[in-house]
Amino acid sequence: MALSSERRSCCLPPSYGQHVTILSIDGGGVRGIIPGIILAYLESQLQELDGEEARLVDYFDVISGTSTGGLIVAMLTAPEKDVKTSSNRNRPLFAAKEIVPFYRKHCPKIFPHPRGAFAWAQILVRLVRGPKYNGKHLRKVIEDFLGGTRLTQTLTNVVIPCFDIKKLQPVIFSSYQAKNRRVTDAKISDICLSTSAAPTYLPAHRFTNEDSEGNKYEYNLIDGGIAANNPTLCAIAEVTKQIVKKNPAMGDMSPLDYTRVVVISLGTGSIRNEEKYDAIMASKWGLVSWICADGSSPIIDCYNEAIQDIVDYQSCVVFQALHSETNYLRIDDDTLKGDIGSVDISTEKNMDDLVQVGRALLKKNVSRVNLETGHYEPIPDHVTNEEALKRVAKILSEERKLRESRYLKLKT
Numbered sequence: 001m002a003l004s005s006e007r008r009s010c011c012l013p014p015s016y017g018q019h020v021t022i023l024s025i026d027g028g029g030v031r032g033i034i035p036g037i038i039l040a041y042l043e044s045q046l047q048e049l050d051g052e053e054a055r056l057v058d059y060f061d062v063i064s065g066t067s068t069g070g071l072i073v074a075m076l077t078a079p080e081k082d083v084k085t086s087s088n089r090n091r092p093l094f095a096a097k098e099i100v101p102f103y104r105k106h107c108p109k110i111f112p113h114p115r116g117a118f119a120w121a122q123i124l125v126r127l128v129r130g131p132k133y134n135g136k137h138l139r140k141v142i143e144d145f146l147g148g149t150r151l152t153q154t155l156t157n158v159v160i161p162c163f164d165i166k167k168l169q170p171v172i173f174s175s176y177q178a179k180n181r182r183v184t185d186a187k188i189s190d191i192c193l194s195t196s197a198a199p200t201y202l203p204a205h206r207f208t209n210e211d212s213e214g215n216k217y218e219y220n221l222i223d224g225g226i227a228a229n230n231p232t233l234c235a236i237a238e239v240t241k242q243i244v245k246k247n248p249a250m251g252d253m254s255p256l257d258y259t260r261v262v263v264i265s266l267g268t269g270s271i272r273n274e275e276k277y278d279a280i281m282a283s284k285w286g287l288v289s290w291i292c293a294d295g296s297s298p299i300i301d302c303y304n305e306a307i308q309d310i311v312d313y314q315s316c317v318v319f320q321a322l323h324s325e326t327n328y329l330r331i332d333d334d335t336l337k338g339d340i341g342s343v344d345i346s347t348e349k350n351m352d353d354l355v356q357v358g359r360a361l362l363k364k365n366v367s368r369v370n371l372e373t374g375h376y377e378p379i380p381d382h383v384t385n386e387e388a389l390k391r392v393a394k395i396l397s398e399e400r401k402l403r404e405s406r407y408l409k410l411k412t
Helices: 027-052 066-077 096-110 119-129 136-146 175-180 190-195 232-244 287-291 298-321 348-363 384-410
Strands: 019-026 061-067 077-082 087-094 157-164 169-174 205-210 216-224 261-266 327-333 367-369 374-378
Touching: 019 027, 019 066, 019 175, 019 232, 027 066, 027 096, 027 261, 027 348, 027 384, 061 066, 061 232, 066 087, 066 136, 066 157, 066 190, 087 119, 087 232, 096 136, 096 348, 136 190, 157 175, 157 190, 157 232, 169 175, 169 232, 175 232, 190 205, 190 216, 232 261, 261 384, 298 327, 298 367, 327 367, 348 374, 348 384
Parallel strands: 019 061, 019 261, 061 157, 261 327
Antiparallel strands: 077 087, 157 169, 157 216, 205 216, 367 374
């Protein structure tokens, strides 16, 4: 007996299976093309196993993303509208293979670069009077494809970090919380505009949200990368909270049983090996140089790299300590140099180069941080990221089939 197409379109809860499955995507502007390539490959492997209609949202209990990662989360989890009825279908707006074409089409308009003799003058004026980009095209694109879709309407649980600049504290938009507290059931478009609002690059986003009793709550938000450019631990924390609260959807899981947690964490590339800054240079910098030096923003580069690396380090420690290191797969490239390491250079050549980085990353060996040195080293098995993703796709497919089988037994 097979599941109906309606039932198959949703990810059944972990209580029907053996694992909790988590997908996490870092921030990084136009470099979102890199995880876009990885996700397209993973979805293609799932389709080989389970058919062309398979989508990532069918296999992950939680999909988390920051900044550009948050936008990808929305693309993968927001429901498509039925043209005839205008109601939500249980299919996502985008397939993973559509992420890169989306970036190619819209990034040049989101991050337009001034041309001509007065290009630098235009940049300097914007640095003094406002962010580098006005964000109008980003707002239009996001509002057009997401419409009024809210956090509780996503096809699986999502976790998207932002930072409230008025309260000076992180705000984690979580489907789990939204289902229990209507306060956080914000529109996905507002959340995406907020988590993408990188200081100096795009304007901060303010919106109000109303709960079921008519109380209004105000948010004054900027880029989630301020708090968690790598949102892996945010996603794990939300899952752990549900286990501790004994949410029936989590079954009988223990919060320390990491043998039952499967995590794929995708980076957007790193410039850490380029050594573009040093203490001698930085010792001479004032406020403006920390914000803008040699066409980049050192302070933003520093906090982004620091946050994503420390989260990966902490995740590795936890999974290794609990004898579950094979359940945690981190895929990132730390060899970016020059323009390709930028978050906003969206020329055709640079986007082509980012596609090549993503494809080459699939062929590289899986690396894991050495807990003694802090350096990334290939794992002893000499497994490529491509091979690792095939292995994970098989685990995800088997988990889904197990949940479907147990669900049907309970219903018949």
